[in-house]
Amino acid sequence: xxxxxxxxxxxxxxxxxxxxxxxxxxxxxxxxxxxxxxxxxxxxxxxxxxxxxxxxxxxxxxxxxxxxxxxxxxxxxxxxxxxxxxxxxxxxxxxxxxxxxxxxxxxxxxxxxxxxxxxxxxxxxxxxxxxxxxxxxxxxxxxxxxxxxxxxxxxxxxxxxxxx
Amino acid sequence: xxxxxxxxxxxxxxxxxxxxxxxxxxxxxxxxxxxxxxxxxxxxxxxxxxxxxxxxxxxxxxxxxxxxxxxxxxxxxxxxxxxxxxxxxxxxxxxxxxxxxxxxxxxxxx
Numbered sequence: 001x002x003x004x005x006x007x008x009x010x011x012x013x014x015x016x017x018x019x020x021x022x023x024x025x026x027x028x029x030x031x032x033x034x035x036x037x038x039x040x041x042x043x044x045x046x047x048x049x050x051x052x053x054x055x056x057x058x059x060x061x062x063x064x065x066x067x068x069x070x071x072x073x074x075x076x077x078x079x080x081x082x083x084x085x086x087x088x089x090x091x092x093x094x095x096x097x098x099x100x101x102x103x104x105x106x107x108x109x110x111x112x113x114x115x116x117x118x119x120x121x122x123x124x125x126x127x128x129x130x131x132x133x134x135x136x137x138x139x140x141x142x143x144x145x146x147x148x149x150x151x152x153x154x155x156x157x158x159x160x161x162x163x164x
Numbered sequence: 165x166x167x168x169x170x171x172x173x174x175x176x177x178x179x180x181x182x183x184x185x186x187x188x189x190x191x192x193x194x195x196x197x198x199x200x201x202x203x204x205x206x207x208x209x210x211x212x213x214x215x216x217x218x219x220x221x222x223x224x225x226x227x228x229x230x231x232x233x234x235x236x237x238x239x240x241x242x243x244x245x246x247x248x249x250x251x252x253x254x255x256x257x258x259x260x261x262x263x264x265x266x267x268x269x270x271x272x273x274x
Binding site: 014015016018020021022025026027028029030031033062063064065066068069070071072073077079081105108109110111116117119120123124127129130134 | 177178179181183184185188189190191192194215216217218219220221222223225226227229231233235259261262264265267268269270
Protein backbone atom coordinates (compact mmCIF):
# COMPACT_ATOMS: atom_id res chain seq x y z
CA UNK A 1 0.00 0.00 0.00
CA UNK A 2 1.26 3.47 -0.92
CA UNK A 3 2.14 5.61 2.14
CA UNK A 4 -0.14 8.62 2.69
CA UNK A 5 2.76 11.08 2.43
CA UNK A 6 3.47 9.74 -1.06
CA UNK A 7 -0.18 10.03 -2.02
CA UNK A 8 -0.11 13.67 -0.87
CA UNK A 9 2.97 14.18 -3.00
CA UNK A 10 1.28 12.72 -6.08
CA UNK A 11 -1.65 15.06 -5.56
CA UNK A 12 0.45 18.12 -4.78
CA UNK A 13 3.55 17.93 -6.96
CA UNK A 14 2.77 19.10 -10.47
CA UNK A 15 6.30 19.39 -11.78
CA UNK A 16 7.03 17.17 -14.81
CA UNK A 17 9.30 14.16 -14.42
CA UNK A 18 12.54 13.35 -16.19
CA UNK A 19 12.19 9.83 -17.58
CA UNK A 20 15.10 7.59 -18.59
CA UNK A 21 14.87 4.56 -20.87
CA UNK A 22 17.52 2.53 -22.65
CA UNK A 23 18.31 3.48 -26.24
CA UNK A 24 20.57 0.84 -27.78
CA UNK A 25 22.98 0.68 -24.85
CA UNK A 26 22.73 4.36 -23.97
CA UNK A 27 20.46 6.17 -21.54
CA UNK A 28 17.87 8.44 -23.11
CA UNK A 29 16.36 11.11 -20.84
CA UNK A 30 13.42 13.37 -21.56
CA UNK A 31 10.80 15.42 -19.77
CA UNK A 32 7.37 13.85 -19.41
CA UNK A 33 3.99 14.85 -18.07
CA UNK A 34 2.57 12.29 -15.64
CA UNK A 35 -0.38 11.26 -13.55
CA UNK A 36 -0.65 8.73 -10.71
CA UNK A 37 -3.71 6.53 -11.09
CA UNK A 38 -4.69 5.99 -7.47
CA UNK A 39 -7.20 3.22 -8.11
CA UNK A 40 -4.75 1.17 -10.20
CA UNK A 41 -1.50 2.03 -8.43
CA UNK A 42 0.12 2.87 -11.75
CA UNK A 43 1.59 5.95 -13.43
CA UNK A 44 0.27 7.31 -16.70
CA UNK A 45 2.38 9.18 -19.27
CA UNK A 46 1.61 10.60 -22.68
CA UNK A 47 4.59 10.91 -25.07
CA UNK A 48 3.94 12.34 -28.54
CA UNK A 49 3.87 9.81 -31.35
CA UNK A 50 7.05 9.74 -33.42
CA UNK A 51 9.39 10.93 -30.66
CA UNK A 52 12.36 8.85 -29.60
CA UNK A 53 10.82 8.31 -26.16
CA UNK A 54 7.62 7.05 -27.75
CA UNK A 55 9.59 4.59 -29.91
CA UNK A 56 11.49 3.33 -26.86
CA UNK A 57 8.56 3.08 -24.46
CA UNK A 58 7.12 -0.36 -25.21
CA UNK A 59 5.37 -2.86 -22.95
CA UNK A 60 7.85 -4.75 -20.78
CA UNK A 61 10.52 -2.02 -20.95
CA UNK A 62 12.10 -0.84 -17.68
CA UNK A 63 11.98 2.89 -16.97
CA UNK A 64 13.20 5.20 -14.26
CA UNK A 65 11.72 8.64 -13.71
CA UNK A 66 12.20 11.36 -11.14
CA UNK A 67 11.16 14.85 -10.18
CA UNK A 68 11.68 17.47 -7.51
CA UNK A 69 8.92 19.98 -6.81
CA UNK A 70 9.44 23.25 -8.72
CA UNK A 71 12.79 21.78 -9.82
CA UNK A 72 14.41 23.32 -6.72
CA UNK A 73 16.70 21.60 -4.23
CA UNK A 74 15.27 20.83 -0.80
CA UNK A 75 11.70 20.33 -1.99
CA UNK A 76 9.62 17.17 -2.11
CA UNK A 77 10.49 14.73 -4.83
CA UNK A 78 10.70 11.12 -5.89
CA UNK A 79 12.43 8.56 -8.08
CA UNK A 80 10.43 5.64 -9.48
CA UNK A 81 11.83 2.45 -10.96
CA UNK A 82 9.14 0.64 -12.88
CA UNK A 83 8.03 -1.42 -15.85
CA UNK A 84 5.78 -0.38 -18.73
CA UNK A 85 2.72 -2.59 -18.65
CA UNK A 86 0.54 -1.07 -21.37
CA UNK A 87 0.91 1.18 -24.42
CA UNK A 88 -2.04 2.46 -26.46
CA UNK A 89 -1.99 4.71 -29.53
CA UNK A 90 -4.08 6.79 -31.90
CA UNK A 91 -7.75 7.74 -31.78
CA UNK A 92 -8.77 4.60 -29.95
CA UNK A 93 -6.02 5.15 -27.38
CA UNK A 94 -7.15 8.76 -26.94
CA UNK A 95 -10.77 7.71 -26.45
CA UNK A 96 -9.78 5.12 -23.85
CA UNK A 97 -7.52 7.58 -22.06
CA UNK A 98 -9.46 10.85 -22.35
CA UNK A 99 -9.80 11.15 -18.60
CA UNK A 100 -6.08 10.76 -18.00
CA UNK A 101 -5.28 13.13 -20.87
CA UNK A 102 -7.50 15.73 -19.23
CA UNK A 103 -5.84 15.15 -15.85
CA UNK A 104 -2.37 15.62 -17.34
CA UNK A 105 -3.27 18.75 -19.28
CA UNK A 106 -5.68 20.47 -16.93
CA UNK A 107 -5.28 19.14 -13.39
CA UNK A 108 -1.51 18.77 -13.55
CA UNK A 109 -0.52 21.15 -16.33
CA UNK A 110 -2.91 23.94 -15.36
CA UNK A 111 -3.89 24.31 -19.00
CA UNK A 112 -7.35 24.59 -20.45
CA UNK A 113 -8.67 22.97 -23.57
CA UNK A 114 -8.81 26.37 -25.24
CA UNK A 115 -7.40 28.56 -28.02
CA UNK A 116 -3.91 28.60 -26.48
CA UNK A 117 -3.79 24.80 -26.45
CA UNK A 118 -4.94 24.78 -30.09
CA UNK A 119 -2.20 27.31 -30.99
CA UNK A 120 0.35 25.09 -29.25
CA UNK A 121 -0.74 21.96 -31.11
CA UNK A 122 -0.67 23.81 -34.43
CA UNK A 123 2.79 25.28 -33.72
CA UNK A 124 4.19 21.84 -32.89
CA UNK A 125 2.47 20.24 -35.88
CA UNK A 126 3.87 22.77 -38.39
CA UNK A 127 7.16 24.03 -36.94
CA UNK A 128 10.43 23.30 -38.77
CA UNK A 129 12.22 22.47 -35.47
CA UNK A 130 9.79 19.68 -34.62
CA UNK A 131 9.67 16.33 -36.38
CA UNK A 132 6.66 15.02 -34.48
CA UNK A 133 3.17 16.21 -33.64
CA UNK A 134 1.57 16.78 -30.26
CA UNK A 135 -1.98 16.69 -31.60
CA UNK A 136 -3.99 14.76 -29.01
CA UNK A 137 -4.73 11.81 -31.30
CA UNK A 138 -1.05 11.63 -32.31
CA UNK A 139 0.00 10.43 -28.88
CA UNK A 140 0.99 7.31 -27.07
CA UNK A 141 -0.67 6.42 -23.78
CA UNK A 142 1.73 4.61 -21.49
CA UNK A 143 1.04 2.85 -18.19
CA UNK A 144 3.93 2.18 -15.79
CA UNK A 145 3.77 -0.17 -12.83
CA UNK A 146 6.17 1.02 -10.12
CA UNK A 147 8.52 -1.59 -8.65
CA UNK A 148 10.44 0.61 -6.24
CA UNK A 149 10.37 4.23 -5.15
CA UNK A 150 12.70 6.58 -3.31
CA UNK A 151 11.29 9.87 -2.12
CA UNK A 152 12.07 13.02 -0.19
CA UNK A 153 9.47 14.61 2.00
CA UNK A 154 10.92 18.11 1.81
CA UNK A 155 12.44 18.17 5.28
CA UNK A 156 15.61 16.35 4.31
CA UNK A 157 14.22 12.89 5.03
CA UNK A 158 14.81 10.22 2.38
CA UNK A 159 12.69 7.08 2.30
CA UNK A 160 12.47 4.05 0.04
CA UNK A 161 9.70 1.54 -0.57
CA UNK A 162 9.41 -1.61 -2.65
CA UNK A 163 6.03 -2.23 -4.21
CA UNK A 164 4.91 -5.84 -4.20
CA UNK B 165 32.34 23.42 -27.88
CA UNK B 166 28.91 23.88 -26.33
CA UNK B 167 27.21 27.09 -27.54
CA UNK B 168 27.25 30.15 -25.27
CA UNK B 169 23.47 30.45 -25.32
CA UNK B 170 23.19 26.90 -24.02
CA UNK B 171 25.65 27.65 -21.21
CA UNK B 172 23.59 30.70 -20.23
CA UNK B 173 20.37 28.69 -20.52
CA UNK B 174 21.72 25.99 -18.19
CA UNK B 175 22.40 28.56 -15.45
CA UNK B 176 18.67 29.16 -15.03
CA UNK B 177 18.01 25.53 -14.14
CA UNK B 178 19.00 24.03 -10.83
CA UNK B 179 18.44 20.32 -10.34
CA UNK B 180 20.24 17.88 -12.65
CA UNK B 181 18.92 14.39 -13.35
CA UNK B 182 21.74 12.09 -14.37
CA UNK B 183 20.48 9.02 -16.20
CA UNK B 184 22.60 5.94 -16.72
CA UNK B 185 22.12 2.22 -17.25
CA UNK B 186 22.47 -0.50 -14.63
CA UNK B 187 22.20 -4.26 -15.25
CA UNK B 188 18.60 -4.20 -14.02
CA UNK B 189 17.56 -1.17 -16.06
CA UNK B 190 17.86 2.61 -16.17
CA UNK B 191 18.69 4.63 -13.07
CA UNK B 192 18.66 8.32 -12.13
CA UNK B 193 20.75 10.27 -9.64
CA UNK B 194 19.89 13.84 -8.70
CA UNK B 195 23.01 15.96 -9.13
CA UNK B 196 24.41 19.46 -9.02
CA UNK B 197 25.88 20.53 -12.35
CA UNK B 198 27.79 23.34 -14.00
CA UNK B 199 28.00 23.65 -17.79
CA UNK B 200 31.24 24.88 -19.38
CA UNK B 201 32.39 25.06 -23.01
CA UNK B 202 33.79 21.56 -23.34
CA UNK B 203 32.55 19.69 -20.33
CA UNK B 204 29.99 19.64 -17.59
CA UNK B 205 30.94 19.29 -13.95
CA UNK B 206 28.57 16.94 -12.16
CA UNK B 207 28.52 16.59 -8.39
CA UNK B 208 26.68 13.88 -6.52
CA UNK B 209 27.10 10.62 -4.65
CA UNK B 210 26.82 7.10 -6.04
CA UNK B 211 27.86 8.06 -9.58
CA UNK B 212 29.98 5.90 -11.85
CA UNK B 213 32.00 6.47 -14.99
CA UNK B 214 30.53 5.52 -18.37
CA UNK B 215 27.75 6.53 -20.73
CA UNK B 216 25.35 8.98 -19.13
CA UNK B 217 22.65 11.48 -19.96
CA UNK B 218 22.14 14.65 -17.98
CA UNK B 219 18.71 16.27 -18.11
CA UNK B 220 17.34 19.39 -16.48
CA UNK B 221 14.10 21.31 -16.85
CA UNK B 222 11.91 24.04 -15.48
CA UNK B 223 8.53 23.13 -14.02
CA UNK B 224 6.39 24.37 -16.86
CA UNK B 225 4.30 22.43 -19.34
CA UNK B 226 4.08 22.75 -23.12
CA UNK B 227 4.96 26.20 -24.59
CA UNK B 228 6.64 27.54 -21.42
CA UNK B 229 8.64 24.36 -20.93
CA UNK B 230 12.42 24.58 -20.94
CA UNK B 231 14.23 21.29 -20.81
CA UNK B 232 17.54 19.96 -21.96
CA UNK B 233 19.32 16.65 -22.26
CA UNK B 234 22.98 16.04 -22.90
CA UNK B 235 24.41 12.66 -23.79
CA UNK B 236 28.05 11.92 -23.18
CA UNK B 237 30.67 10.07 -21.22
CA UNK B 238 31.05 10.49 -17.48
CA UNK B 239 34.62 10.58 -16.17
CA UNK B 240 35.66 10.62 -12.54
CA UNK B 241 37.49 13.74 -11.44
CA UNK B 242 37.41 13.56 -7.63
CA UNK B 243 35.34 12.03 -4.84
CA UNK B 244 31.68 12.71 -5.75
CA UNK B 245 32.79 14.93 -8.65
CA UNK B 246 32.68 13.87 -12.31
CA UNK B 247 33.05 15.40 -15.74
CA UNK B 248 30.44 14.76 -18.39
CA UNK B 249 32.13 15.03 -21.79
CA UNK B 250 29.19 15.79 -24.08
CA UNK B 251 28.59 14.22 -27.50
CA UNK B 252 25.24 15.84 -28.23
CA UNK B 253 22.68 18.09 -26.61
CA UNK B 254 19.11 19.10 -27.28
CA UNK B 255 17.16 21.82 -25.52
CA UNK B 256 13.79 23.50 -25.88
CA UNK B 257 13.05 27.19 -25.69
CA UNK B 258 9.91 28.44 -23.96
CA UNK B 259 7.83 30.82 -26.08
CA UNK B 260 4.91 33.22 -25.95
CA UNK B 261 1.88 31.32 -27.21
CA UNK B 262 0.40 34.53 -28.66
CA UNK B 263 3.29 34.80 -31.17
CA UNK B 264 4.67 32.37 -33.71
CA UNK B 265 7.80 30.75 -32.17
CA UNK B 266 10.81 31.09 -34.49
CA UNK B 267 12.77 28.57 -32.47
CA UNK B 268 11.43 25.80 -30.26
CA UNK B 269 14.27 23.30 -30.17
CA UNK B 270 18.02 23.69 -30.54
CA UNK B 271 20.45 20.86 -31.09
CA UNK B 272 24.21 20.53 -30.81
CA UNK B 273 26.55 17.72 -31.80
CA UNK B 274 30.28 17.43 -31.26
